[in-house]
Amino acid sequence: MKVLIVYGSTTGNTAGIAEALGERIGHAGHDVTVSNAADVTAEGLCNGYDAVLFGCSAWGTDEVEMQDDFNALYEEFDRIGVKGKKAACFASGDSSFEHFCGAVDVIEGRLAGLGAEIMEEGLKVEGDYSGSRNEVDGWCDRIIAAL
Numbered sequence: 001m002k003v004l005i006v007y008g009s010t011t012g013n014t015a016g017i018a019e020a021l022g023e024r025i026g027h028a029g030h031d032v033t034v035s036n037a038a039d040v041t042a043e044g045l046c047n048g049y050d051a052v053l054f055g056c057s058a059w060g061t062d063e064v065e066m067q068d069d070f071n072a073l074y075e076e077f078d079r080i081g082v083k084g085k086k087a088a089c090f091a092s093g094d095s096s097f098e099h100f101c102g103a104v105d106v107i108e109g110r111l112a113g114l115g116a117e118i119m120e121e122g123l124k125v126e127g128d129y130s131g132s133r134n135e136v137d138g139w140c141d142r143i144i145a146a147l
């Protein structure tokens with residue numbers, strides 16, 4: 001399977017999870033591309049891929065604000081060509097905020113609305129990958145099983 005992972009990350013936490021997911025899915029024999037949202041364009045983003053994983057941290061206080069780079073992509077999400085593709089979301093967050101990893105729910109809902117097939121409920125990680133390896137690896141294995 002060809003798998004695309006696109007992440008938006010300001011301090012590197014979601015980026016670290018994206019890299020860990022990419023490595024594990026690659027080791028399972030799939031062809032994985034990991035991209036920073038700052039480096040991609042929306043038009044036809046998902047073309048040629050069987051599955052897409054989106055990672056984005058949240059930066060609002062009262063309401064969910066997406067990480068800046070991802071937000072630019074999200075504004076043109078209807079052009080990414082995700083209809084009929086397998087998809088799932090992940091993020092690093094801080095559970096002291098009201099909407100823990102709130103971007104995950106927003107993006108997941110939008111993907112479903114665009115006709116993507118959500119493979120697995122979104123992954124919400126406290127802090128960075130090093131503190132939540134088992135949780136991330138377990139989620140990743142369920143994604144691999146669903147590919």
Ligand SMILES: Cc1cc2nc3c(=O)[nH]c(=O)nc-3n(C[C@H](O)[C@H](O)[C@H](O)COP(=O)(O)O)c2cc1C
Nearest residue numbers: 009010011012013014057059060093094097100101
């Ligand atoms: C002003 C501000 C608002 C934030 N809002 C949220 C939030 O709504 N939900 C959440 O889970 N984390 C929130 N965070 C925490 C970051 O999302 C968290 O540190 C995350 O690990 C950053 O990931 P990144 O390095 O991939 O960008 C906020 C942090 C700041 C400074």
